[in-house]
Amino acid sequence: MTQRIVSILMLTVLLACTASENATSKKANTMEKEEISFINPSELFNPQQNGFSHIVKIPQGKEHYCFSGQWASDSDGKLISKDFKEQVSKAVVNVKAALNAAGLSLNDVVKQTVYIVDFTPDKKEILVDVAAKEWRVKNFPASTIVPVPLLTTAPNCLIEIEIIAAK
Template sequence: MENNIDYRPINPSGLFDPSPFGFSHSIAVESPFQMCFISGQSGGVGEHHILSDDFKTQVQDALENLRIVLQSHSMTFDNIVKITLLIVNHNQQKLDIWAEEAKRVWSSLFLPTSTLIPVQQLALPNMLFEIDAIAVKSQ
């Protein structure tokens, strides 16, 4: 069966190389619209993926990494239609921190759909937060 959908991986410079771990940071899908599926972004900064021990800092860094991926697709946070949050040892304080940071990056007129999954551990022992996303824009 022939696939008429144009899709391509995009791994922006400034983020670590995910290929040794078997994934891409994002996939662009183009048809009458452009869809972008973005892998989980964590609080690690840059190519060496250095993590802070502070939850708020990890959330801010993950959102910055998400912004970098979106920018590589000529998109912004307002193009995101769905997010999934993974929070280690989730509690109300962490939820309040997340809500504060979400209000900082999304306009109040457009908030994406969301799923929050409390977890005991993420891919690295000191990861406290991860966010993945689906973004859409017209061609």
Template sequence: MKITHVNPTTLHCNPAFSQVVTVEGSGKTIYVGGQNAVNTDGKIIGDDLGTQTEQAMRNVTTALSAANATPKDVVKLTIYIVQGHSIQDAFLAARKIEGWNHPTAVTVLVVHALAHPKFLVEIEAIAAVKK
């Protein structure tokens, strides 16, 4: 399976993300549902966006691992951030987590609220791995 990150010269190029990611060849696609800043006991970790983003990214990593994938296999992230919080804080926190330093395709949405009033971020991922 071949994963290619594409940044057309006619679009803005940012080293933090790719404009397009293509996947070619035989493999499987993994969809990780929205992950929040909860630990295995269901306790919310952190009351600031940075700490919650780190926990949510660790949860995404754990979910990927359960499907025999790694962060490097992620082709698309969707990040939901509660309004009033810095998107840059979320990106900086996410890049602290091991394996999450490659520029995948990313969509960030600022939302009014998430499923729990203390949640500040929720992260979904799509990964592609060779069979």
């Protein structure tokens, strides 16, 4: 009799564990199907003209990638130019190379932080113009521009772009 009760209890526990595992698997499969959301509330200004979104929601189950800041360096780590426009273009090319190495693209970027030395409105305009030619995406990432007095990456480095991606 005791053996029968123990067998029934073991079977009950086994069935409960299997049901719980199936529920967890179904939940995980549902989560994976949820897409990343780019949100721009109507109460806030339209950021699309400046190439970013106000909010990005990353659902559970997506992989996150954090990238170090990319700047206008060649493959030897040397600054390619002192010209801001050329530095912006090369920094974006380097961002794309880093993404590619991780099996990602600009469409997977959900957040960018841009550090600009001695920021001016003219530099922002150059950034937007140059990046718009390179940064062809379905949805713009959340973004912040941070004016800084200097960058430690290299003497005369004027821009660094740090990104977070999700897929």
